[in-house]
Structures are given as structure tokens and as C-alpha cells.
Amino acid sequence: MGDSEEEWLKKGAEVEVSFEDEGFRGSWYTATVLRTVSKKNNKIFVEFHSLMADDRGSKPLREFVNVILVRPVPPRELTRTFKLSEEVDAFHNDGWWEGIVTAILQDSRYSVFFRSSREQIDFPDSDLRLHREWVHGIWVPPLEQQPPPPPPQEQE
Structure with missing residues (x-):
């Protein structure tokens, strides 16, 4: 089967991507899927919303990322209050x-x-x-x- 998990990886879908790099662990960046998962290397091609490819900030960063570092955008409860230690x-x-x-x-x-x-x-x-x-x-x-x-x- 496996179709349901592909649904959120469709071209045009919004996803979040994490990086393994030092200094980026525990962070997620929103991106749009430009090309779906390649069966060959299990990578997906995305364009980031807030990360730029150049210092001028004129071009969004696009790159291939391993699909294990990609997830759907988590939902947000807009009326939520947060507790200590949460x-x-x-x-x-x-x-x-x-x-x-x-x-x-x-x-x-x-x-x-x-x-x-x-x-x-x-x-x-x-x-x-x-x-x-x-x-x-x-x-x-x-x-x-x-x-x-x-x-x-x-x-x-």
C-alpha cells in the first residue's frame, strides 16, 4: 500500500524539513515539495519558505533532502495556552x-x-x-x- 504516506509528499504540498547539521538539530523549516520522492535515492526536492540561497535573500533555497527528514506541517491549536515545563x-x-x-x-x-x-x-x-x-x-x-x-x- 503505502499510498497514504505519499499523500502529504505530493508536488505542491507544504512540509517541514529538519537538518542533521551541527547547530540545526531540533529545528524544522517549512518548504514546498517541487518533486516527489525519487525511488532511486529516497530524496525529495523542496523549496524552502524562509531559507535563502544567497545573501541578498532574493532566491529561496531549493535542495534535495532525504525523505526521512521530512514531515507534514504540524497543526497548530490557535487558542492554546502553554504550561510551565511544556x-x-x-x-x-x-x-x-x-x-x-x-x-x-x-x-x-x-x-x-x-x-x-x-x-x-x-x-x-x-x-x-x-x-x-x-x-x-x-x-x-x-x-x-x-x-x-x-x-x-x-x-x-
Whole structure:
């Protein structure tokens, strides 16, 4: 079978890519699939949204990446609040970086500590999402169910 996992790797699909390189571990960058998986080398050709190919920033970076470093874009619960010690991804330096909430600040801001860089940085909640892993085609931890909408009010 294996068709369902290919679905999110179709040409034009939005994905996230991680890098093995030192200094990039634990970070994910959004990209668009330009060419689907090559059976020969298991690589996929993508164009990054925020990484540039040149210093002027005029051309998006395009490259072949191993499909094991690619996942769908994780969903975001837009109304979520975060708890102390919760694992989050924070949007920083053009990518999503894995961190941990170390303080809850005013105005929906959070202080996040990054183990990889040993940095602590404050973010608005709009730049955070719950950290999830893509494991055998499902998100872990699983998506939280949004509460059902209230039943429509009967008009008198």
C-alpha cells in the first residue's frame, strides 16, 4: 500500500524539513515539495519558505533532502495556552526550534529555553506551538480535540 504516506509528499504540498547539521538539530523549516520522492535515492526536492540561497535573500533555497527528514506541517491549536515545563516549538531564526517553557509572562508571552543553543528567549504565544513528533503517520502527542461548537440557539 503505502499510498497514504505519499499523500502529504505530493508536488505542491507544504512540509517541514529538519537538518542533521551541527547547530540545526531540533529545528524544522517549512518548504514546498517541487518533486516527489525519487525511488532511486529516497530524496525529495523542496523549496524552502524562509531559507535563502544567497545573501541578498532574493532566491529561496531549493535542495534535495532525504525523505526521512521530512514531515507534514504540524497543526497548530490557535487558542492554546502553554504550561510551565511544556515542550514547545518556537519560531526563531526562520525555523521552528524545540524548546521548553520556563516562565509564563504577561500579555500571552512565554520564556522558552533551548537545550541545543543554551539560550533563553521570550516569545508571544503566536510564535509557539506544542512540540509534536511525526511517528508512523500520526502526531504524538495526538491532536487535542477542539470543543464542539455550542448548539445553535432556537430563534423565538
